[in-house]
Amino acid sequence: MxxxxxxxxxxxxxxxxxxxxxxxxxxxxxxxxxxxxxxxxxxxxxxxxxGGKEELLLEVARYEADRVLLDQEPYLSALTSWQAWRDWRDQVVRRYREVGVHCPLGVLITELGRKTPAAQALTGQLLEQWQDRLRTGVVSMQEGGHIDPGLDADRIAAWLLAAVQGGVTLLLSTGRVDHLEAALDTSLAMLRGTGVTPRWRDPESDVASMR
Amino acid sequence: MxxxxxxxxxxxxxxxxxxxxxxxxxxxxxxxxxxxxxxxxxxxxxxxxxGGKEELLLEVARYEADRVLLDQEPYLSALTSWQAWRDWRDQVVRRYREVGVHCPLGVLITELGRKTPAAQALTGQLLEQWQDRLRTGVVSMQEGGHIDPGLDADRIAAWLLAAVQGGVTLLLSTGRVDHLEAALDTSLAMLRGTGVTPRWRDPESDVASMR
DNA sequence: GATAAAATGGACCGGCAAGTCCAGAAATGG
DNA sequence: CCATTTCTGGACTTGCCGGTCCATTTTATC
The missing domain is CATH 1.10.10 (Arc Repressor Mutant, subunit A)
Structure with missing residues (x-):
């Protein structure tokens, strides 16, 4: 006991x-x-x-993985308006600006997640969940007419996830959040731009914002 | 001697x-x-x-850093048409599909680049050069009227670099190149889409390709 | 408060890997 | 072919770190 x-x-x-x-x-x-x-x-x-160090590291991985998604709430689970996406973006940037190179995600992906199969499965699961939340957000924006419904939501989610990961990776390498901001801002602006078509014009959109 | x-x-x-x-x-x-x-x-x-292991690792980092950009030639230095961008994209994807989780870049960024200040400077330099090549490519596309000239070329380059890094990071975590492909394809498609505006219509562009 | 279970302190062991050292072989150069 | 430098082999040292062990204290339960 x-x-x-x-x-x-x-x-x-x-x-x-x-x-x-x-x-x-x-x-x-x-x-x-x-x-x-x-x-x-x-x-x-x-x-x-x-199990010694290995078991302990796996526990650490679990602990950190839990925090990664929690830190993005409540926005990540309610990406139903451009404002919500912006809030999410702000939250992510703020979070990683705070922790800098000592971020849970970084250590998880680059070190823990590659050691044992168990930790690998764990990070795989985390990424899957993350991408799924993003996909859900994209779908709801498509339903609202803010994003071109012709786009493959899952692929867009993968693209956004890669943008975040890339920004974080570059943060780890350079110590600056510039790339993360550029990645998120540009991606969201571009995505928003897809809503601005003859068929899917969205009054809330503003292509100029990506400039 | x-x-x-x-x-x-x-x-x-x-x-x-x-x-x-x-x-x-x-x-x-x-x-x-x-x-x-x-x-x-x-x-x-x-x-x-x-200097023992540390010096040796720095030498390894130099060796690998050199290869990263070389592996993207001749395309990376001549991104002057959508075809060139596509060729570059193919080269990158092919390369990382080959090496999988054992890629020079991954090991460089996630392990070597974070150990010593010297290695950190090395990777920083690599990323800077990489982004600069991309920026040059974006500028030449803007001059050709294929990309909206109102966009900040350096920021777009940072965004593209993040996309590649994110794709590679996810490749290292999952073992699959899906994300890298989604990241590059979607980014390029979106970028191409910016050329298709009342003022910057580009007959070569095809918005449908991003769907 | 007696007994069993859980929690704790810390000495100790064993292996591994970085780094040292020196003797000797091979190459260089006049 | 001699002197000097460079190159090579491998035994040895040293320190670190994961892991073991056992004695002791604390807590739970009746």
Missing amino acids: LTAKGAATRQRIVEGMSALVREHGAAATTLDDVRARTTTSKSQIFHYFP | LTAKGAATRQRIVEGMSALVREHGAAATTLDDVRARTTTSKSQIFHYFP
Whole structure:
């Protein structure tokens, strides 16, 4: 069984390691670092995570993966107007501006997600969910006549997801959010532009905004 | 000085390590692996790279960075027609389909580029050059009337670069090139769409291609 | 408060991998 | 062919880090 105290310790270990992994990377984080940071002992770590570092890293991956989508709420789940898309965009940019190179997503994708098959499945699932939310948003905009209904919503969602990922990757490399902003702003402006056609004119759209 | 034999050995070490790093990652590659693969000895490695593993990794980063842009030629330097852009797109997709998760760029961005400041500067430079080539391409398309001249070419280049990076990142996570294709195709189609306006109609364009 | 289960502290082990060292072989150059 | 430099082989050292073990303390349950 697990007492309240035990659960607290376990949680402390996961969160402490997550922070360390975000700061220094998974490879550079030792169990001794975790021990020091969380005021625990080796035996506690192995008591709660018999699988050792690998099991612990998987738990960290789970923990971080959960946060990635949660951090985009409530906007990600209600992308039903251009204003909502803009709010979502702002939220994402703000979030990554805050965390900079120490972002959960970055560490998840570039380090954790490539180690074990289990972590790989986890990140795959995360990306799938993410893309699905975006797809839902695109569909609802199509239904509202704001986006050309002839476009393949899933493909557009994949495209948007790639834009975010690319922006984040470049953030990790350069330390600047410029690319993320350019990627999101341009993509959304272009998408908005598709609504402006003889058949699908949308009074809310403004092509000039992408300039 | 460096004899011909010495230069060959040195080169063998760099290439061998590059291959290993691409296959297994930088952290998982040991100098003993390199030694075995390149039929050399420890003393040789440290003879040519007194700085040890770190110096060697920087050399590997240089080696791989050079290849990234070279692999996109001759198209990247002559993006003067939609056909050229399409050829470039095909080249990129083909290339990454070949190498899959073991691509130079991926390992460079996600592992090498984040270790030392020197490697970071190297990848920064690479990305800058890359974006500049794209910008040049966009400008020449604007001059030809194929892209709306009101768009900020540098921003568009940043957007395109993010699309590629995002596609590659997702390739590394999922093992599939779908996202890279969606990202490039949709971006190019959208960009092409901007040429199709009352003022900038381009007979070569086809909005339907993005559907 | 007795007993069992859970939680904790920390010494210890073993392996791995980076880096050192030196002796000797091969090449260079006059 | 001699002297000097360069190149090579591989044993050895060193430190780190994941993982084990066991004694001890704390908590839960009746």
